[in-house]
Amino acid sequence: MESSRGNLYDVFVSFRGEDTRDFIGHLFGALQRNNISVFMDDKDLKGGESVSNQILHAIEGSQIFIVVLSMNYAYSKWCLKELEMILECVQLYGKPVLPVFYDVDPSVVRNQTGSYERAFAKHERDLSGFSKTVQLWKEALTQVADLAGWVLGHG
Template identity: 55%
Template structure:
């Protein structure tokens, strides 16, 4: 729990400071594949953060019906001090998740945003090397959506980079 504890405790201490800063609106941004974890792990994580008073962005909690998703998500990522990425089996099958991941890692690089990956029932090496469900998902994006070149390269690099970060592992298979 080192990565999560570090993120949550430092965020709890900095929530007031972050709120007064014009740059930070959220202490934590949660990135996750809804169909995999929204109604179990991620909702419990959100509730735990909320109970600690940590201002957390979770898309179904902060978005209003009818709003465009992309600009709101990008803005929430950019205005969050920390991102927790719940990498589940179908995470890479969502182009939204992959785009979020690229943006999160850009904010890590440019804004020193803290990033904590949670490998939820996936092997980090599958994420790092794009094998298993991660490799299959990228192949489908390439075949079905005709995604090639720079975008696919960025997604692959982002998956490798996030898998190389210290995070939490949960292999309950």
């Protein structure tokens, strides 16, 4: 990962849309009302460049990361790739990350039990030749779940 040459965004939020859409809408609205620039994948992605490169560029160009961990977060390979990139930036540049446990207990994320265990069983079947990638994702989740964050219930 190359060092970012300037901050494009104040905040990059990683989330699984299908189970956090309402909360994310409120979060983005509150941040924007306070003049905090937030990368929004549905508005900031442009044609012509690969989505993964644009996301990587947005992650590298953000000052702070918010990772909204939810019941279905671990089912998304894309969310897990984002988390891996975020934690690489945290390690390389010391940028802060704030986990938000939305309708999921931090211990479920940390220990990959319940829906997280089922998600990884699926990834291990689907990505049988990529066990190192799956292991990196598990370690990333354990690492982020060990950080101080917010635990929020639905509604």
